[in-house]
Amino acid sequence: xxxxxxxxxxxxxxxxxxxxxxxxxxxxxxxxxxxxxxxxxxxxxxxxxxxxxxxxxxxxxxxxxxxxxxxxxxxxxxxxxxxxxxxxxxxxxxxxxxxxxxxxxxxxxxxxxxxxxxxxxxxxxxxxxxxxxxxxxxxxxxxxxxxxxxxxxxxxxxxxxxxxxxxxxxxxxxxxxxxxxxxxxxxxxxxxxxxxxxxxxxxxxxxxxxxxxxxxxxxxxxxxxxxxxxxxxxxxxxxxxxxxxxxxxxxxxxxxxxxxxxxxxxxxxxxxxxxxxxxxxxxxxxxxxxxxxxxxxxxxxxxxxxxxxxxxxxxxxxxxxxxxxxxxxxxxxxxxxxxxxxxxxxxxxxxxxxxxxxxxxxxxxxxxxxxxxxxxxxxxxxxxxxxxxxxxxxxxxxxxxxxxxxxxxxxxxxxxxxxxxxxxxxxxxxxxxxxxxxxxxxxxxx
Numbered sequence: 001x002x003x004x005x006x007x008x009x010x011x012x013x014x015x016x017x018x019x020x021x022x023x024x025x026x027x028x029x030x031x032x033x034x035x036x037x038x039x040x041x042x043x044x045x046x047x048x049x050x051x052x053x054x055x056x057x058x059x060x061x062x063x064x065x066x067x068x069x070x071x072x073x074x075x076x077x078x079x080x081x082x083x084x085x086x087x088x089x090x091x092x093x094x095x096x097x098x099x100x101x102x103x104x105x106x107x108x109x110x111x112x113x114x115x116x117x118x119x120x121x122x123x124x125x126x127x128x129x130x131x132x133x134x135x136x137x138x139x140x141x142x143x144x145x146x147x148x149x150x151x152x153x154x155x156x157x158x159x160x161x162x163x164x165x166x167x168x169x170x171x172x173x174x175x176x177x178x179x180x181x182x183x184x185x186x187x188x189x190x191x192x193x194x195x196x197x198x199x200x201x202x203x204x205x206x207x208x209x210x211x212x213x214x215x216x217x218x219x220x221x222x223x224x225x226x227x228x229x230x231x232x233x234x235x236x237x238x239x240x241x242x243x244x245x246x247x248x249x250x251x252x253x254x255x256x257x258x259x260x261x262x263x264x265x266x267x268x269x270x271x272x273x274x275x276x277x278x279x280x281x282x283x284x285x286x287x288x289x290x291x292x293x294x295x296x297x298x299x300x301x302x303x304x305x306x307x308x309x310x311x312x313x314x315x316x317x318x319x320x321x322x323x324x325x326x327x328x329x330x331x332x333x334x335x336x337x338x339x340x341x342x343x344x345x346x347x348x349x350x351x352x353x354x355x356x357x358x359x360x361x362x363x364x365x366x367x368x369x370x371x372x373x374x375x376x377x378x379x380x381x382x383x384x385x386x387x388x389x390x391x392x393x394x395x396x397x398x399x400x401x402x403x404x405x406x407x408x409x410x411x412x413x414x415x416x417x418x419x420x421x422x423x424x425x426x427x428x429x430x431x432x433x434x435x436x437x438x439x440x441x442x443x444x445x446x
Contacts, residue, residue, distance in 0.1 A: 004042040005077035007034045007221060010340065012303035020077050023138055025205075025219045033341055035261070036077050036221045040269060045073045049271050050240040052232070067091060068129045068229045074265065075130060075225040082137040086161050088125035089229060091117050093237035093402065098371035102364075103387040106397045110386075111243070113234050114373050116408030120182060122330075122376070123230060123255065123406045124154035130226030131216055132158045140164060140214035144207060146200035148251075148329050150376075150407055152190070153182035155216045160186050164214070169193055169200040169207075178411045196323045198335045218254030219337050227255055228262035234402045235272070242276045244399035246349070247382040247389075249406055250282035250289050251331035253342035260345020278349035279395075280342070281385030286324035287355040288313070288334050289342065300347035305340055327358040327415055330378035330406065352394065360384040362419050366427035369416070374409030 007018040009027035016029040020036070027034055046052060052071055055064040063069040063080060067089015072080075093113045100110035115123035135143060142165040145155045152168035159166035166188040170180065172195065183190055193200050201217065208215040218224060235242055242263075248255050256278065263275045282290050292298040296309050316322075317334055324334040336342065345351060356364075364387070365380035382403035389395045409416060420429045434441050 002076060002079060004039050006037055006039075008037045009033075010035055010303065010344070020134070021138055023134075023140065023214055025215050025221070033219060033338070034221045035341075036075070036225050038076065038265075043073055043076050045269055045271075048240070049232075049235060049266070052236070053240075066129060067233055068126050068226050071229050071232045074232065074262075075228060077130075077222060077225065078133050078137045082133050083129075084132040084136060084158065084162060085129050086119050086125075086158065088118050088129045089233065091115055091230075091233060093234050094373060096371060096373070099367060099383060102367045103383060104390045104397060105386075105401065109398055109400050111234070111237065111400070111402045112368070112373055113230060113237075113402050113404045114375070115230065115404065115406050116373075116375060116379075116411075118154075120150070120153040120157045121408035121411055122150040122154065123227065123404070124150045125158070126229055127218070127223035127226040127254070127258075128154045128158040128216065131220050131223035132162050132164075134220075134222040135164065135214045136162060138214075142166075142211075143214040143216055144169065144204050145216040146170075146197060146204040147183075148197050148332055149178075149180065149411065150330055151217065152180070152188065153186070156183040156186035156188035159188065165189075167191060167213070169204045171196045171200055178413055197333050201335070201337060217337065218252055218257075224254055224258040224261065224338075224341075227258035228265075230255070230404065231259050231262045238400070238402075242272050242274060243402045245277050245279060245395055245401040247279045247281060247386055247401060247403045249328070249331050249378045249381045249404070250280050250286075250353070251336065251378065252333050253280070253289065253336040253338035255404065255406070256280045256345050256351075257338045257341035260342075260348040260351075264348045275349055278345065278351040279385055279389055280346070280351060280353045281381040282353070282355045283324075283326035283328050283331055283361065283381060284355045284357050285326035286328075286332050286334055288317075288336060289339065290353050290355040292339075293343075293346065293353045298343065300343040303344070305343060310339065326361075328361055328377040328381055329412065330376060331381065352389070354385050354388055356381055356384040356388060359425065360387070362415070363425045363427055365416070366419060366425060366429070368405070369409060370427065370429075373405060374416075375405040376407035376409065376411040377415055379405035379407055
């Protein structure tokens with residue numbers, strides 16, 4: 001533990017502070033979410049972001065090799081001896097002109113931040129490196145999470161690495177097999193609840209409270225600290241300059257919340273001159289944030305969020321027995337736990353929220369796959385959303401845009417195979433049957 005960091009309630013009417021030696025995922029005083037905060041005057045933060053580049057020369061050091069911990073001064077909540085890494089953050093930010101053409105962007109302007117190269121195949125590993133470091137610092141022995149798939153894979157992998165007992169809660173029939181297989185393979189106990197992710201989220205919080213388990217969902221403030229580093233790596237790729245726009249999938253809103261916090265801190269520290277804008281993209285089948293922000297006009301309002309709007313909205317979901325449905329299982333969530341923090345990120349980044357259809361997601365996924373980087377369906381929502389924002393004229397053709405691709409294509413291979421084999425979209429590439437005859441095969445290849 002370090003005296004340079006502490007936990008603070010995000011409710012401005014409370015603002016209670018706690019040390020980092022406690023696993024408090026909601027403020028004991030008011031029940032609101034907590035942030036990891038820093039006494040920056042006690043941390044030797046480089047005067048320029050570019051100074052982090054020197055750690056590429058010392059990658060035999062396990063922390064310098066990590067794409068999370070090589071930026072450790074910017075998430076300095078524990079001593080190095082507690083820091084957990086299994087090589088996360090070795091990702092690429094690919095300039096992709098072919099996908100740029102699809103969304104009507106000029107060549108050289110679109111970048112795809114590909115998180116599928118992480119050890120468990122998704123962006124979640126960034127957060128788990130940080131969260132499990134906190135778990136080790138406080139001496140946790142058992143952990144749990146609710147998951148649509150990627151979280152369970154990452155939690156199970158890092159729990160195995162740390163020697164912690166691990167239980168994952170998944171919804172009945174609401175998880176891609178590629179993701180489910182990882183959790184089982186990595187040794188986690190898997191409990192399938194008759195309900196959706198929101199039901200699992202409620203249950204896991206109660207279980208962790210009652211049994212004293214370490215909770216790894218994104219209500220954990222230290223998990224979001226690790227996810228900040230995705231933005232640091234984008235800036236690194238762009239020559240230590242910020243893009244004009246960051247585009248990210250919605251879902252439980254941990255990434256968008258982390259990214260907003262990252263940019264706020266960098267600006268506060270004088271490490272960037274401006275904050276990029278952010279677009280958060282949901283599926284129309286799970287568009288809580290879109291509806292609340294665009295139609296109900298829900299705002300951060302300096303932390304004084306109109307909770308009645310949220311309560312009424314969720315009460316209506318309950319009354320209608322609503323359950324979200326989208327092909328993008330990673331964002332199939334109707335009651336995002338980081339809603340309030342996301343509203344703050346929207347305020348920080350002058351953000352916008354949009355929703356795209358499953359058909360648009362699948363078409364964008366096929367284009368991303370065709371031109372160099374496969375991804376999970378939720379990732380493709382970013383490119384589908386960018387296409388919308390270009391049509392609206394909100395994003396200019398020559399602005400520099402980074403789309404976050406959250407996970408590997410083999411997270412949900414069934415959707416990919418069905419899209420192509422069953423000719424479900426305009427970019428389908430189905431297999432062709434051929435007779436067992438050389439001439440007939442050659443005819444098909446002409």
